[in-house]
Amino acid sequence: MGRAPCCDKANVKKGPWSPEEDSKLKDYIEKFGTGGNWIALPHKAGLKRCGKSCRLRWLNYLRPNIKHGDFTDEEDRIICSLFASIGSRWSIIAAQLPGRTDNDIKNYWNTKLKKKLMDMTMTSQSQRKPPAFPPSHQTPFVTLSSLYKDCPSYYTPTGSFTAFEPMSSVQPDLLNNESPTFATNSSFIHTSESLMSYIQYYPAKENFLMFGSGEPSCSSSDGSSSHISYGREIKQEDMSNFQGFGASNSYGDDFKFMLNHGTNTRGEYVSQWIEKPSGYNFNKDLEEIKRLISSSSNNGCSDNFIDENKTEEKVMYYYY
């Protein structure tokens, strides 16, 4: 049985708000507040609207200090940085941009910023030089601590999951895709200068486990990552064909891999994220990952794209 609707759909008005409705809602909230009950509010305010609709109208349009209009470069940068690190958590991103609403940012991202980054990607791709791997130092645009400060209910100093989850929303669903669109869906991630560096390096500063050689490494910005432990390490022989790094949440049930394909024939650095679905069994599916990597470098978009001789693919993986 589905849940009851929040209001009587037949008796509520839908569609654009009239100036009269705006003024009724604004006046009521300024006088009496929301009363902590949006469902009852429209009736009290004399509006034939759903409570959710009133809430949305207030939060996105009527409440004081809402900023409309063009986004600044600084705002662009913050949005990109946060999107790269936490994904489409628009409300959290909005919390970092005073006066902007989550809806505003979401629309801006979907209609303009994403496109802008794509364009940047296309133009910069040919000029790109392969970065050192693993990276040594990289300063993030926004610190996780600021997120923790402003979003305590979502981020805690001991909860490491959030830094990784974001990537799922910007990655192709490779594990369920027979023919991953390697050069389209994910290209902006690994070729956009800012996003690339951010995704690739920033998490490593917090709870990201970076791999590539020798001992497992783990760092956090303040050295307080006591909750991180090393569990099941992939056998070295299993990793002989991969290079890259991965991350999981604190519960070990969500995993990301960055595959470092090396460079292609044009000397362009190529890498990609793939995601471990929940319930993933590493041992069983290691072959599947290899297959996907292989197929991703052989799909339509990558004809002559990857120089097989220069490509060294490894995934190193730690579970915690």
Next chain:
DNA sequence: AATAACTGCAACCGCACACCT
């Protein structure tokens, strides 16, 4: 000038979670 295609944005929908009883 007409209209098709595109773009931007406000609003809606449904889901998940928190809280209450």
Next chain:
DNA sequence: CAGGTGTGCGGTTGCAGTTAT
């Protein structure tokens, strides 16, 4: 503890305005 309800969120839709043909 379970079920009901309200809230918040992200994804999607629909429409108005703009641009291209």
